[in-house]
Amino acid sequence: MKIVSKLLLSTTLLLLGGALPATAAWKPQKPIEFVATAGPGGGTDNLARAVQSIITKYKLTDQPVVVVNKGGGSGAEGYVYGKASAGDPYKVIFGTSNAWQQPLVSKVAFNYTDLTPIAAMAQDEFLLWVKQDAPYKTAGDFLKAAAASEFKMGGAQSKDTDEVLTRMIEKVAKVRFTYIPFKSGAEAAVQLAGGHIDAHVNNPSESLGQWRGSTQRPLCAFSAKRLPQGPKVTTSEGWSDVPTCVEQGLAISQYEQPRTVWLPGKVSPEQTAFYVDLMKQVQATPEWKEYIEKTSQVDTFLTGKAFDDFIKQDLEHVKQVAGEQGWLVK
Amino acid sequence: MENLQSLLHGFTIAITVPHLTLMVVGVLLGILVGVLPGLGAPNGVSLLLPLTFGMQPVSAIILLSSMYWGALFGGSVTSILFNIPGEPSSVATTFDGYPMARDGRPTTALATAFGSAAFGALVGVILITFLASWVAQVALAFGPPEYFAVYFLAFASFIGMGGAAPIKTLVALAIGFAIAAIGIDTVSGSVRLTMGIDELVKGVSFVVAVMGLFGIGELLIAVEEEFHARAVSSRVDWKEVFRALGRLPHHGVALLRSAAIGCWMGITPGGPTAASFMSYGIAKRFSRNGSRFGTGEAEGIVAPETADHAAGTSALLPMLSLGIPGSATAAVMMGGLMIWGLNPGPMLFVDQKDFVWGLIASMYVGNIVAVVLVLLTVPVFAALMRIPFAVIAPLIVIICVVGAYSVSNSYLDIVLMLGFGVFGYLFKKLHYPLAPLVLAIVIGDKAEDAFRQAMLMSKGSLGIFFANRLVTTLVLAGIALLLLPLALQIVRLLRKTDEAAHEKVRII
Numbered sequence: 001m002k003i004v005s006k007l008l009l010s011t012t013l014l015l016l017g018g019a020l021p022a023t024a025a026w027k028p029q030k031p032i033e034f035v036a037t038a039g040p041g042g043g044t045d046n047l048a049r050a051v052q053s054i055i056t057k058y059k060l061t062d063q064p065v066v067v068v069n070k071g072g073g074s075g076a077e078g079y080v081y082g083k084a085s086a087g088d089p090y091k092v093i094f095g096t097s098n099a100w101q102q103p104l105v106s107k108v109a110f111n112y113t114d115l116t117p118i119a120a121m122a123q124d125e126f127l128l129w130v131k132q133d134a135p136y137k138t139a140g141d142f143l144k145a146a147a148a149s150e151f152k153m154g155g156a157q158s159k160d161t162d163e164v165l166t167r168m169i170e171k172v173a174k175v176r177f178t179y180i181p182f183k184s185g186a187e188a189a190v191q192l193a194g195g196h197i198d199a200h201v202n203n204p205s206e207s208l209g210q211w212r213g214s215t216q217r218p219l220c221a222f223s224a225k226r227l228p229q230g231p232k233v234t235t236s237e238g239w240s241d242v243p244t245c246v247e248q249g250l251a252i253s254q255y256e257q258p259r260t261v262w263l264p265g266k267v268s269p270e271q272t273a274f275y276v277d278l279m280k281q282v283q284a285t286p287e288w289k290e291y292i293e294k295t296s297q298v299d300t301f302l303t304g305k306a307f308d309d310f311i312k313q314d315l316e317h318v319k320q321v322a323g324e325q326g327w328l329v330k
Numbered sequence: 331m332e333n334l335q336s337l338l339h340g341f342t343i344a345i346t347v348p349h350l351t352l353m354v355v356g357v358l359l360g361i362l363v364g365v366l367p368g369l370g371a372p373n374g375v376s377l378l379l380p381l382t383f384g385m386q387p388v389s390a391i392i393l394l395s396s397m398y399w400g401a402l403f404g405g406s407v408t409s410i411l412f413n414i415p416g417e418p419s420s421v422a423t424t425f426d427g428y429p430m431a432r433d434g435r436p437t438t439a440l441a442t443a444f445g446s447a448a449f450g451a452l453v454g455v456i457l458i459t460f461l462a463s464w465v466a467q468v469a470l471a472f473g474p475p476e477y478f479a480v481y482f483l484a485f486a487s488f489i490g491m492g493g494a495a496p497i498k499t500l501v502a503l504a505i506g507f508a509i510a511a512i513g514i515d516t517v518s519g520s521v522r523l524t525m526g527i528d529e530l531v532k533g534v535s536f537v538v539a540v541m542g543l544f545g546i547g548e549l550l551i552a553v554e555e556e557f558h559a560r561a562v563s564s565r566v567d568w569k570e571v572f573r574a575l576g577r578l579p580h581h582g583v584a585l586l587r588s589a590a591i592g593c594w595m596g597i598t599p600g601g602p603t604a605a606s607f608m609s610y611g612i613a614k615r616f617s618r619n620g621s622r623f624g625t626g627e628a629e630g631i632v633a634p635e636t637a638d639h640a641a642g643t644s645a646l647l648p649m650l651s652l653g654i655p656g657s658a659t660a661a662v663m664m665g666g667l668m669i670w671g672l673n674p675g676p677m678l679f680v681d682q683k684d685f686v687w688g689l690i691a692s693m694y695v696g697n698i699v700a701v702v703l704v705l706l707t708v709p710v711f712a713a714l715m716r717i718p719f720a721v722i723a724p725l726i727v728i729i730c731v732v733g734a735y736s737v738s739n740s741y742l743d744i745v746l747m748l749g750f751g752v753f754g755y756l757f758k759k760l761h762y763p764l765a766p767l768v769l770a771i772v773i774g775d776k777a778e779d780a781f782r783q784a785m786l787m788s789k790g791s792l793g794i795f796f797a798n799r800l801v802t803t804l805v806l807a808g809i810a811l812l813l814l815p816l817a818l819q820i821v822r823l824l825r826k827t828d829e830a831a832h833e834k835v836r837i838i
Binding site for chain 1: 376379383469470471472473474513514515516517518519520521528529531532533652661665668671673674678681738739779783786787789
């Protein structure tokens with residue numbers, strides 16, 4: 001049944017792919033496909049499904065929305081698919097900053113310029129985590145110990161956001177880490193709980209359960225100001241009790257991972273406008289607030305020029321780190 | 331004792347009319363997605379997930395986990411009847427299940443598989459019930475070197491088995507590793523072996539490979555041999571179902587050993603696939619009927635099925651207690667947990683007692699519901715074997731094509747699947763074994779990642795594999811299993827009691 005409808009859907013998509021009227025106020029005429037550049041259960045997948053359920057609940061569009069996962073190759077599968085669907089406004093790609101970071105460091109067959117940016121919808125924060133019973137009280141203690149012996153830092157994927165941040169800490173604090181890439185932040189969190197690595201820089205949601213369960217704790221947050229006050233995580237502490245890294249003498253004032261939304265390339269401005277507006281409506285719902293709070297992310301909405309500027313700025317920054325590490329391809 | 335009390339409380343949550351209804355619905359849906367290859371449990375669960383957002387978390391997880399049980403059972407059906415494993419973990423079931431079904435005993439094969447699967451699952455749940463906290467601690471002891479040692483053990487227990495020449499096994503393994511390496515490499519972040527095909531960056535899906543290798547490969551062989559006898563005149567006989575179940579206790583040793591292997595591999599990161607392969611390999615080596623494995627031996631069905639389900643069940647424990655999913659389906663459920671507002675991890679057992687124990691109780695009830703329902707379907711499925719080959723053959727092609735396409739809605743996968751079909755045919759014709767190839771495709775890249783992570787940690791020293799008792803034991807056990815066939819052969823040569831090579835050995 002499900003397979004049949006999937007098949008029918010894709011045949012319809014293929015048949016209708018070419019002829020699309022670009023009228024002033026564009027409206028979708030057929031089902032929309034949300035492409036999550038992550039496997040089921042990953043952060044990006046959760047976002048796509050949250051947006052899907054909000055759209056369905058409030059009937060923000062007449063057309064059904066289906067979520068498909070294309071998380072192979074650290075998300076490259078989804079972006080390559082987006083590139084190959086140029087001109088098709090019925091494919092919405094959900095990703096992260098790896099849309100522009102991945103092409104820098106590995107020979108993937110896409111670049112973010114092949115896609116049409118819609119918005120950056122939420123920012124995931126990064127924290128420095130150590131094992132619960134580690135002797136370090138502050139980031140300063142940790143870095144002092146790290147200077148004496150080479151610590152093992154875990155993280156999700158290679159040459160991706162986690163490793164970039166690790167290399168930034170190395171440079172700022174003048175220490176050396178051995179970076180060990182795992183498949184996901186959740187895996188790195190378990191490795192830290194087992195004492196196989198010394199630290200990681202997970203997002204709040206990736207280590208929330210571990211913090212509550214007293215297997216690891218955050219030393220500091222890589223953000224300009226303390227995280228917003230939410231419900232307490234442990235009996236005594238919540239996210240807002242975690243000092244910023246700058247407070248603790250680790251001068252990295254901001255490092256965030258945006259959750260990004262894209263259309264394939266070569267779509268009309270009207271089509272782009274429709275989705276920007278759709279995402280804005282999603283963001284105004286109480287369910288969205290709930291999603292942001294549950295996943296401990298920061299609510300933002302960047303679109304148009306603000307989004308472009310953000311990408312350019314981040315790109316400069318990553319280019320610099322990647323250049324120093326010798327990661328740049330070509 | 332405290333656990334027992336919590337469990338009883340859990341039963342009061344699980345055994346209510348709405349929850350029992352949810353279980354039946356979940357199991358039936360699960361059997362459906364399990365039987366359709368390519369759809370599989372992870373996809374089925376993610377399709378159902380949005381429907382659960384409005385439900386109580388405990389009802390939602392009961393629905394999803396029931397679907398999981400149904401899919402695990404259903405996955406064995408196509409493996410046995412058509413040699414098409416719907417899930418990676420049911421590959422080992424094809425080795426003896428398919429020959430048995432082909433010989434006209436599909437009812438026996440299915441009933442044996444379901445019976446031993448239910449036994450494995452129950453052992454897994456009992457383990458979860460009483461050893462939850464201990465198990466969580468064990469899982470934490472596994473870092474990259476230990477992960478690698480577990481995979482090494484799985485490979486070692488499987489090598490040298492089957493009728494193939496060792497060098498052919500090695501070739502098959504090497505090809506499997508090469509296929510597993512396609513796509514993005516976790517450790518270096520670079521793209522490997524895509525051969526200019528952009529889409530290959532996602533890697534080769536296991537389902538695509540297996541449906542080609544087994545489903546299409548077997549079909550090509552059958553067409554060549556003009557397998558008219560394929561339309562087996564199997565009587566649909568209820569008594570046969572019970573007779574097969576009644577014979578299960580004769581395989582008591584195999585059941586217990588396989589359940590132990592399954593639980594162990596489910597808790598440690600080996601997972602159900604490695605568990606079923608390892609269990610099959612070990613059963614073949616230690617069973618009295620070992621030499622007949624591969625020709626439709628009941629024990630060759632009991633071993634992988636028991637281990638698969640024991641591992642599949644106990645794999646849910648690390649998900650709940652640590653937040654690491656032990657299988658793809660567990661990963662989807664974990665996503666669901668977060669959406670329902672629960673945080674998997676050590677605190678779940680403290681904060682959400684109702685949820686956790688309701689779920690554990692539902693595993694008992696759900697598995698019983700599943701095995702009853704699935705046994706009821708045996709005659710229906712067995713009857714499929716009576717359909718003439720000329721009708722079933724195109725159906726198998728359709729199932730494989732649709733299954734391959736639905737993995738990630740990609741036409742490339744269909745082409746790959748057909749390519750693997752030719753490959754599987756050639757392997758059979760040239761007497762190369764398929765099992766090592768499949769094992770390498772499924773856990774090859776994980777083994778590679780773990781090895782290289784360990785090497786990063788130790789700065790290139792192999793000493794890390796002997797750094798503590800756990801990893802040393804695992805590695806030594808692996809080496810012992812690796813050398814065992816060699817040692818046995820030497821002993822046999824010395825004794826000069828050269829038993830004429832078994833003609834009937836089927837290369838798997």
